[in-house]
Amino acid sequence: MTVKTRFAPSPTGYLHVGGARTALYSWLFAKNQGGEFVLRIEDTDLERSTQAAVDAILEGMTWMGLDWDEGPYYQTKRFDRYNEMVDKLLAEDKAYKCYASKELLDEIRAEQEANKEMPRYDANHPKIKAVNDAAKDGDPCVVRFRNPKQGSVVFDDQIRGRIEISNSQMDDLIIRRTDGSPTYNFCVVVDDWDMGITHVVRGEDHINNTPRQINIYEALGAPVPVFAHCAMILGDDGAKLSKRHGAVSVMQYRDEGYLPNALNNYLVRLGWSHGDQEVFSREEMIEHFSLSAISKSASAFNTDKLNWLNNHYIKTSDPEYVAKHLEWHLDNQKLSTENGPAITEVIKLVGERCNTLVELVEQIRYFYEDFAEFEAGAAKKHLRGVAKEPLELALSKIEAVSDWSTEGLHTVIAQVCEELEIGMGKIGMPLRVAVTGGGQSPSVDAVMQLVGKDRVISRIKMALDFIAEREANAQ
Incomplete structure (x- = not known):
């Protein structure tokens, strides 16, 4: 017998987190068993079903990477x-x-x-x-x-x-019904029979439907599938997950900067476990997944844990994968990466500092766009008269440097410290503010290497002008 599962959402709204987890569990079980996964759109609620909701469901499934072997089937085409x-x-x-x-x-x-x-x-x-x-x-x-x-x-x-x-x-x-349209509980049974569904994974809110449907399967002479009813997902506060808890639509998680692999990993652990393991590759999820390991207790959504997982995936995933999903955010925040370093190199340098892709876009802007002014707090603290001599010496050395590499730039900074007999912070922080516009960034030598020689020189000169103007106004 070939195992065949299905995900059968009603297109009356977006793909919510509970539905996404059900789809994931159903998909994983089919893959674990070498079976097939069917997508069915249960659109018999003619008044509330919309094409926009259908599109949102398909978009959410595609973004999560939950590919279907059959479908999507539409109930309205099977009356x-x-x-x-x-x-x-x-x-x-x-x-x-x-x-x-x-x-x-x-x-x-x-x-x-x-x-x-x-x-x-x-x-x-x-x-x-x-x-x-x-x-x-x-x-x-x-x-x-x-x-x-x-x-x-x-x-x-x-x-x-x-x-x-x-x-x-x-x-x-x-x-x-009176108008001749069939009802949900009946359509589900006929569909499962016709589509050869062997296992039904769905939410616990369907438990009351199951015995009714089993009687219909038997009345039709259809095989009865195996059932698995998942417990609900609660919010951080222990109440049923709802809009007031923040993002509950799968695509809202995309919009807020989460990677699909991170969300899948988080959702699979939201009611299922394999020992104490927290991080699972897609292949590991498929290999270890079983219905018997799903908890019958409700699970609480924890945004801090999702952020931790997302940060893990941003810093450990193939930069090409992160870059692919970063594209939407770059377009959304109107940041072009044409005039600057390879985005994959920037991701490798900056990614580990970010919990979301939205944060990542915010933190890489200075690699691709020049800024008109420095962050006020950072400039006030680090672009002072005492930074003038170290910055001027660094500028002269940077203009003359032939080895434009992280190692070569590190040597330049070390030489400035040695010649002026100052600590690394006396030049490192002013350089950081000069080159990035703010006081937070990865190692400044690595940042300068990616920003590029012309931009670094221009920005150090801008910082020196800022210091000069500051000194002039103080007199």
């Missing part, structure tokens, strides 16, 4: 198939037409609540029976599945273990 199966159940008396109006059902529900009874649909209720007996062909009706009245539905959840639900707790759910 003929669903109705064929509804008619089959009608013909076999496993489903029936119900003509009771919504108003009548609301009235009966109110009576049940007033009598402290469990509100439920009962085909044998006198009022419902009377309406159905009096109905004529062509009258508006829904089709309801004839749920078994005896026994229980039992299934072995791969995360939660044995689950048993009595059939007496389930009523006859609607499988086709």
Whole structure:
């Protein structure tokens, strides 16, 4: 048997974090088992489904690298198939037409609540029976599945273990609406059957749907998949993850500067573990993943840990990979890298200092763009009269240097310190402010090597002019 999993989002909004983790788990299990992964768009909610949401889901899946082997399938293009199966159940008396109006059902529900009874649909209720007996062909009706009245539905959840639900707790759910459109719980079953789905990985909010769907699988004579229901994700404060916790859309994490490999690594550990290992390559995730290792307890989202992981991936990933995902941020912040050093070299130098790609763009701007003024605090502290002589000597040596390398520039700085008998900070910090415009950067010799000789010379002269003007104004 070929293992086949599916991710089946409803296109009523973006791809949220909980859905992304479900997709990741489903994808990883298929890959671990040498199976196939199907993408299905469950768009039967015609009023709320939008093409923009479909596009957002596809964009999010693509950005995460969760490629699908089949699909995307769209439920709205399969209505003929669903109705064929509804008619089959009608013909076999496993489903029936119900003509009771919504108003009548609301009235009966109110009576049940007033009598402290469990509100439920009962085909044998006198009022419902009377309406159905009096109905004529062509009258508006829904089709309801004839749920078994005896026994229980039992299934072995791969995360939660044995689950048993009595059939007496389930009523006859609607499988086709008055307008002729099939309903979610029915479409899911037909899809899983037709697409050969063997394992269903989804959120715990679907546990109540599972026994209903199992009864429909069995009524159709379809194989019942294996189920695994994942616990929810909580925010840092222990409440259910929502918009108020910040980024909950996958593409918002892209916008805030996270790498897809970092987010995948974070999400896989948000409810699954393999010993004490925290960092997993894509290959390691596939190799070690199993449904049985998923926790049945809710997981709390921790932004600090995600930032730590993202920093790890920025500084340890192939610079080409980081550069590929940095492109969007460079365009978004309108920073061109055409006039400057190779972006991969800059990433290698600056990347380890940044938690996000947004920070990375902010910290590399001086490699590609000249600045009109220095950061006020850094200039006030380091571009003072005492820095004039060290900067002038450094300038003369830099103008004459033939070995424009990190090592050659380090030698220049060492020579300035030796000749003027000063510590490294007396020239290193003024040089840093002069060349970068601010007081924070990697090693100044490495920075100068990438900034380039002409720009370094020009900026040191600009710093000396700043000092001269400062001294003139002080008199």
